Amino acid sequence: MSAVQKRQQWKLIGLLNWTADYLDQKGFENSRLEAERLLAHSLHIQRIDLYVNFERPLIPDELAQFKSLLKRRLDHEPLQYIIGETEFFSLPIKVAPGVLIPRPETEVLVENALQIIKENFSQGKEINVLDVGTGSGNIAIAIAKNAVYARLTAVDISADALKIARQNAELNNVADKINFLQHDALGDWPLHFTNYFDLILSNPPYISDAEFENLPQEIREFEPRQALLGGKDGVDFYNNFCQILLKLLCTEGNALFEIGETMRDVLLKNFLNCGFSNMEMIQDLSGKNRVLKMQKGGGNE
Ligand SMILES: C[S@@+](CC[C@H](N)C(=O)[O-])C[C@H]1O[C@@H](n2cnc3c(N)ncnc32)[C@H](O)[C@@H]1O
Secondary structure, three states, X not given: OOHHHHHOOOEHHHHHHHHHHHHHHOOOOOHHHHHHHHHHHHHOOOHHHHHHOOOOEOOHHHHHHHHHHHHHHXXXXXXXXXXXEEEEOOEEEEOOOOOOOOOHHHHHHHHHHHHXXXXXXXXXXXXXXXXXXXXXXXXXXXXXXXXXXXXXXXXXXXXXXXXXXXXXXXXXXXXXXXXXXXXXXOOOOOHHHOOOEEEEEEOOOOEOHHHHHOOOHHHHHXXXXXXXXXXXXXXXXXXXXXXXXXXXXXXXXXXXXXXXOOOHHHHHHHHHHHOEEEEEEEEOOOOOEEEEEEEEOOOOO
């Protein structure tokens, strides 16, 4: 903002228009929507209220608070971290630095998990579901909300992620249905989990070293590497977890993994070699390979 602009009395609509134009000039996509969300968050009001009260002047404190948020966005911090919240499967999910921001593509995994539950479990039968690398808890919470008889275990290696995941479970009123555990999924598991889970879900870290270098600054510099990096080719987690998965699943139990769009062939081969059957590749809305479904001891190994 220039000195003249700083001295002028800003009204909501003027500040909104100026911010949207400025973000646009700086190359940010969806600049109008971003400006609306930043300003509404800064003033603790709904987006619609920006237009209802568009002639309202801002007091200096409000302007200072907004400027500090805008500066963070101009430094490429993700909007969701600045606002502290996002939406997943139409549910509010808190996020903060240290936890991955849930992506819309991951809803494909949830939809297919709910389909498996609907097709395989009669109403009233308790289902044990494991979410590996729960992050913000988005997957476990979406399942708990939509599958009444599901009992969930959600693990993550990161204490920061689990703290947020527990808050999200409270926020969405499903805390009593999810057992959160800080645990290295590639380490030893408690014995009582052997052959225990009917369904195992995971969106593990799967970015390859080469892909990481080409990610936008928003992701590369702000989202946790532990949530992103899957080794040189991105497939380390799947390969290292394969035998553990076999132990944790009950006979004929299903697993669903989110995968990188180019990993289809290598992962199909590896999971088949590991002893899984009934493999199915599921695409997202843009037609990209997104979720790999498999079964333990399903019959056509
Ligand atoms: C791609 S993020 C997915 C987060 C969330 N489930 C989602 O869909 O947005 C992967 C998560 O796996 C966790 N993670 C990475 N390695 C792990 C391990 N060895 N054991 C348990 N969790 C792990 C990370 O901390 C991160 O939260």
